[in-house]
Amino acid sequence: MFCGLGFTGGVFLNYSFQFGDVLAAWPLLLKGSWITVRLSLSAMLLGSLLAVFGAWGKTAGPRPLRFLIQAYIELIRNTPFLVQLFFFFFALPAVGLRWSATTAALVAMVVNLGAYATEIVRAGIEAVPHGQIEAGLALNLKRWEIFRFVILKPALKAIYPALCSQFILLMLSSAVVSVISADDLTSVAANLQSQTFRSFEVYIVVAAIYLALSLAFSALFKLIYHWGLDYPDRR
């Protein structure tokens, strides 16, 4: 009974924070962070690719394709990421598609981001004035050249802030993949807390790592903006 008191702490001051065990596990935390970063970066890359195709299909595709893409977007945006994850991890293997937890997590993240980013990229493409495309045609540019130089870059610049905040939201929601034990940062935390019984300290440290990661990502995105997109445009 007295042991119990020591653990739960009747009042705040009875609890002594012990970060030692948690910080001693820094190699594990580092590895978990790396997996979270790698998973997020891969999902950002693949999800954006999916979004460019989706946006192209939604703006220029035939009617049935446009309907399918719209259905995909609505379905993903109106269901929780956790349920999508369960669907990819539990439901699809039941019909014969076998993959590891990490692969299922990556697929769920790509499919999730793809839906949000498709809408963002589409808005960007539609924001490019039609006169610019006609100017491109008048200069005898090829279709892909128009897409690459006239549409894509200004569109990317217009949607860049929205896309970046979606990327960071994705990185944060990737914490959920720990539920299917995809050994990311949060599942490292779950393992650590069952070994050290210092759940509060573990989660404080891990939350701080996530905060650092999201600050680092937004700094990186700012840097990329200055490298490639920070040119004056006429408004």
Place this chain on the structure above:
Amino acid sequence: MRSFGTPEFIFILEAARWTLALSLLAFAGGSALGLCVALARCAESRLLQGVAKVFIQLFQGTPLLLQLFLIFFGAPILGLDINPWVAAGAALTLNSAAFLGEIWRGCIQAVPRGQWEAAQALSLSYVSRMRDVVLPQAWRIAVPPTVGYSVQIIKGTSLAAIIGFTEITRAGQIVNNATFQPLLVFGVVALVYFILCWPLSLLAARLERRLAPALR
């Protein structure tokens, strides 16, 4: 072994009221606290601005799941007796306050500066300036993104399943463990969420379209 039938379906549907209750709680709490956050962000006092900024950064920069864990595992340390229901409500309230606060800050700041100055020139008090001049105008542009954000809240309640609160997702897990029909079970779970969220998404989009010409 049980198979997925009407009782299982009803079980998931009944769990939907807990999802709704948690969403409403988070929305009400998040709105009240979020308004304070938005007002603090637009306040003249640097201290208030700073506090609100740190609050937003903390809750927007860490995963909702971790916030949930911190409250669930941290509250006993403060000597508070906590159950999944309270922990989920508190975490979702704080999280939505940060997001709604940031959304509403944008709406408040979108009210033309001249309106603020005119209110000040009439020597209206802070309360009257906000209540009678600024907030009613900010409210008009705030409605569509707020409705849109309520969808995020409903989806966010699914994380309460992880700490053992029986809402739709947890009910789905329980049924799946008994029936081993994940495709059907999680399909139904997704469908229930979709039925809850889609009308709100459509409403938000419609409100936004209706507002768009007014903002030009």
